[in-house]
Amino acid sequence: METDPTMAAIMQAVTSSRAGDQTGARTTLLDLWHTIGPHGDPLHRCTLAHYLADLYDDPAEALAWDVRALDAADGLSNERAGEYHASLDVRGFYPSLHLNLADNYRRLGSFEAAQREIDAARRCLDVLADDAYGTIVRDGVAGVAAAIEARSTDRRH
Structure with missing residues (x-):
């Protein structure tokens, strides 16, 4: 299994958020979103949007990201998820x-x-x-x- 640099960057941002740097994590994830784009890899979009939603106190902003995460999950196959981690x-x-x-x-x-x-x-x-x-x-x-x-x-x- 190869390392997925985009997933690694997403998870690093999540780690930063959990360590208290929510602003930096949000900035990193938004930058990654613009790189991935709305039609990019569904695993990347789902994961990023799911975690980014948690970084907003405003429920309307969080909702927008959670809808994106669900939409991406609907386009995600088990085969693609399994390429990242066999247990998914x-x-x-x-x-x-x-x-x-x-x-x-x-x-x-x-x-x-x-x-x-x-x-x-x-x-x-x-x-x-x-x-x-x-x-x-x-x-x-x-x-x-x-x-x-x-x-x-x-x-x-």
Whole structure:
């Protein structure tokens, strides 16, 4: 398996963000987005947009990036994902992608759209392993579903 320089750059930006440099990470990811373009490799677009959405406090801005991530996932094949890492299954992307969309819609007060997305996330939870990541996503779905039911637009942590 060859190193994918674009994925390496994306993951380096994610690491920088988690270390506290969110502004630098956002700048790096936006620069990469302009290099990749809206019709570039779906794995690159999905991954970048998914992580970039997390770097925006404004739910409308985050929503725009999460929609891009979902659109890219729809064009991503397991073959391409497997070229990057053999364990990747595109179906496993969808619970988190729909969860993020649901949370953004909820924060914007669009509760019907949020409910549709949380229902979509629930329908694909079975693809997640019983591991730490699966637990995080399942807990997130439960938390966002409760916030939708409560009609809360408060930011979740």
